[in-house]
Amino acid sequence: MRAGVGPALPSEVGTGQAVRVLFREWDARTAPDAEVEALLAMLNAALAADQPGDPLWRNDRFRECITELVPGQRRQAWTAHDGDGRLCGHVNMLLMGDTGVVELLVHPADRRRGLGRRLLGRAVRWAHAQGYTSVGVEVPGDTPGVAFYGGLGFRQAYAEVRSVLDLGSVDWLALGEMARGIGSGYRLAYHRGGPPAELLASYTLAKAEMRNAGGDGDLELRPGSYDPQRLTESLACLERRGMSPHVIVAVHERSDEVAGLTEVVVPAQRPSRADQYDTVVVPDHRGYGIDRAMKARMLFELRAAAPRVREVQTWNDPQDRHLININADMGFRTDRPWLEYEAEVPALVARLAR
Numbered sequence: 001m002r003a004g005v006g007p008a009l010p011s012e013v014g015t016g017q018a019v020r021v022l023f024r025e026w027d028a029r030t031a032p033d034a035e036v037e038a039l040l041a042m043l044n045a046a047l048a049a050d051q052p053g054d055p056l057w058r059n060d061r062f063r064e065c066i067t068e069l070v071p072g073q074r075r076q077a078w079t080a081h082d083g084d085g086r087l088c089g090h091v092n093m094l095l096m097g098d099t100g101v102v103e104l105l106v107h108p109a110d111r112r113r114g115l116g117r118r119l120l121g122r123a124v125r126w127a128h129a130q131g132y133t134s135v136g137v138e139v140p141g142d143t144p145g146v147a148f149y150g151g152l153g154f155r156q157a158y159a160e161v162r163s164v165l166d167l168g169s170v171d172w173l174a175l176g177e178m179a180r181g182i183g184s185g186y187r188l189a190y191h192r193g194g195p196p197a198e199l200l201a202s203y204t205l206a207k208a209e210m211r212n213a214g215g216d217g218d219l220e221l222r223p224g225s226y227d228p229q230r231l232t233e234s235l236a237c238l239e240r241r242g243m244s245p246h247v248i249v250a251v252h253e254r255s256d257e258v259a260g261l262t263e264v265v266v267p268a269q270r271p272s273r274a275d276q277y278d279t280v281v282v283p284d285h286r287g288y289g290i291d292r293a294m295k296a297r298m299l300f301e302l303r304a305a306a307p308r309v310r311e312v313q314t315w316n317d318p319q320d321r322h323l324i325n326i327n328a329d330m331g332f333r334t335d336r337p338w339l340e341y342e343a344e345v346p347a348l349v350a351r352l353a354r
């Protein structure tokens with residue numbers, strides 16, 4: 001039984017093959033609690049159907065998670081309801097620059113009736129009218145989204161592979177060796193919340209290496225930034241969303257510069273599974289065991305600082321054999337592809353009108 005969301009004020013009424021659908025603009029900042037809970041329930045139904053190994057989301061700061069933004073971003077959303085007012089679909093667009101990042105969700109019981117296409121059409125037509133020129137979307141591999149976006153002419157812009165580590169399977173003795181196996185002249189430091197102020201400039205320079213090496217998707221779907229002010233804003237936004245950042249920084253002792261970093265975020269909405277985002281070693285400092293040591297040390301710190309974490313998931317470029325091998329040594333198991341798709345808005349509007 002899905003959660004009800006109360007009567008919808010229709011901005012468009014249409015008929016799918018089997019359901020009468022009402023669409024309306026939706027603002028998560030002002031929506032009643034019951035509607036936010038209905039969205040969470042639909043998200044969990046989709047997760048159970050599409051990615052059954054993933055833990056479900058909890059209603060712990062879920063509203064903040066979908067409303068808090070960094071400066072310069074905005075969000076526009078719509079919901080779809082059946083004749084009884086029950087939520088059967090949702091689309092939102094996170095807008096920045098001239099791009100919109102789409103999140104589209106249709107309840108598993110309401111799929112293959114054209115609802116996804118119609119919700120996307122609604123968001124894309126709006127983006128077109130507002131002057132946005134491109135849209136992107138992040139799609140977990142081996143889920144219906146791959147055929148859906150591929151069929152609509154989206155092109156694959158970036159592909160990663162997701163791996164998951166079960167902390168229960170970790171050999172902590174071996175991990176301790178990895179954490180200590182760093183070349184002399186470097187020290188590792190753990191920071192809850194983000195790097196300390198004195199390392200901020202050097203930290204963002206190190207992060208920029210990732211972009212220079214082409215090792216980051218273009219959509220900026222993950223919170224992060226390449227200049228100190230943006231990074232500070234991004235970290236503050238994460239905290240407001242209920243997502244706690246943890247970082248390990250490798251400092252080159254002679255220069256006091258950041259030689260490497262690794263970042264993990266623990267979401268209040270899913271505290272048993274942490275997300276490991278960027279792991280970077282600055283080129284001049286490669287070959288000293290820094291990446292392996294940082295990742296190993298992070299797991300020890302997480303175990304102490306976030307004891308509810310049972311698993312850590314991470315995403316890698318499938319060509320990055322070095323990092324993938326380190327992950328495998330730690331016990332990460334490859335899970336599924338993770339894809340980013342892009343499309344030009346005018347072409348998409350035309351295709352969706354057919």
Ligand SMILES: CC(C)(COP(=O)(O)OP(=O)(O)OC[C@H]1O[C@@H](n2cnc3c(N)ncnc32)[C@H](O)[C@@H]1OP(=O)(O)O)[C@@H](O)C(=O)NCCC(=O)NCCS
Nearest residue numbers: 046047105106111112113114115116117144145147148151
């Ligand atoms: C992707 C998604 C939005 C599609 O919604 P939908 O309402 O089923 O899509 P539509 O009915 O508009 O499908 C349009 C076309 O896409 C393609 N398509 C959609 N789902 C497909 C599937 N499972 N297999 C193959 N093709 C598919 C088909 O070509 C379909 O046309 P057809 O039904 O006439 O053959 C929906 O499956 C979904 O919500 N997935 C989860 C997305 C997500 O964000 N997950 C993250 C949390 S788990």
